[in-house]
Amino acid sequence: MFQYSITNFYLSPPCYVFFVCPVCRRKMKVKRSKSRSPEPSSSNEYKRPRIIDSDQKNDDQLESNLLNLSDDVLLNIMKYLNPQDLMALSLCCQRLEQVTRDRTLWSSVDFRKSPIMLEDLEKYVKFFRPWITKLRIRGNLQSDRYQGLSQSFxxxxxxxxxxxxxxxxxEYAIDGNKIQITDFPKMIETLSLKGCDLYHLQTNKSxxxxxxxxxxxxxxLILSNxxxxxxxxxxxxxxxxxxKELRLDSCHRLSECLAYxxxxxxxxxxxxxxxxxxxTALGDSEISCFKSTKTLTHLYLECPPMLRKVRRPSEGTPPHEPPMHRPVFEDHNLLQLLVDEGNLMPRHNFELCLISDRAVCALGSYVCDQRILNSIEGMIFVEEDRRIVNNPNLKALVVRYYPQVTNQSLVHLAANASSLEYLDVTGTAVTQExxxxxxxxxxxxxxxxxxxxT
Structure with a gap:
């Protein structure tokens, strides 16, 4: 049996006092004795505002409390919270800690709202369960508290x-001596190392x-920046x-060797x-290599800002500009070699890295292939023409800020790229006509x- 302690109030008759039952959470009223004082002992300035409407006939009303909500309602609210907020909510009480562990909240986990350090990241491991399908984390290479990822993680x-x-x-640092590619989960289908800094890499193998x-x-595989x-x-x-998808945007060392x-x-x-x-500073020869990729559907090319010479066709021939400074690579070599149609030539002019009509016309082109079958008495029998299509499934092509891409590329694509659905030639030398x-x-x-x- 529950016992209740009610403070004596001297109220004018007839009067009642309300109290909340801790079992059923309902408000109950008890009749009080007549007041022997002209004034109530509780003055108006200490009265609590009444929370029940005057029109309400039912005295049953639950208190406004987060824990009064059902688990289903709590889960519906928590699905809009990021993992950091769920972690803070789990520390409030035992029930919220149990609800925050629900599998529906941790099937796809994204920590990228704010950088998370290694010591903080390890605190969330207790929430990890076998049903997690997506895990996204972001660090901060510029932070003073920055630490690289560990092998234990x-x-x-x-x-x-x-x-x-x-x-x-x-944006994490990864020590190549301690963490190998074989330490990553082997069942994954998508891997992104965008903006990461890998150091202590071996020179004799990738x-x-x-x-x-x-x-x-x-x-x-995403290796951007x-x-x-x-x-x-x-x-x-x-x-x-x-x-199926490879993103190498802002990987500036790609143009170091054409042979690969x-x-x-x-x-x-x-x-x-x-x-x-x-x-990337790739040129015609590198891009032309991908013409043999039959399954290619989307190709994105954009000139690096440091190499752009953007001009509109209406501006006429651009004035002479001073030669551009070639980048210095880690081996301190300025001279690059380009294998072009069997000839080895030095890249004294870095503009050879730029893409022109030659690369675009290599995409989606038709090549006739004939094979000699036999030769009898001066007569040569050849096989019927076989038309080989480069990149027959190309649907989207982006070629931005390359001044050597002209209307010739448009003519070629209109005649040969039968599957093309999207084309971006912003900043090129194509004309409005x-x-x-x-x-x-x-x-x-x-x-x-x-x-x-506009």
Missing amino acids: FTAIGEICNRLKELTVE YFFKMELHMPNLTC CEWFTPHSLMVISKMPKL ASLATKFGFKTLEVLDLRD GVQTFRSQKPGVEILSSFDE
């Missing part, structure tokens, strides 16, 4: 999150060595059996569909140019 992910499909690690064996299900990425890693990445790009595209990338090469002609020939293709800018 990747070990915990591999042991606990055995259904993980997507792993995004942004960091992605044996990646095709360790991650056979990988379909998307990775200054450490070198072109010889293309050979290893091209072996990925299911790779040529070999990788000739013998690998059998399933590649999306290729992002924006803000050329864009209008292309639109009339390919009305189903959305084209963007400098003439569309």
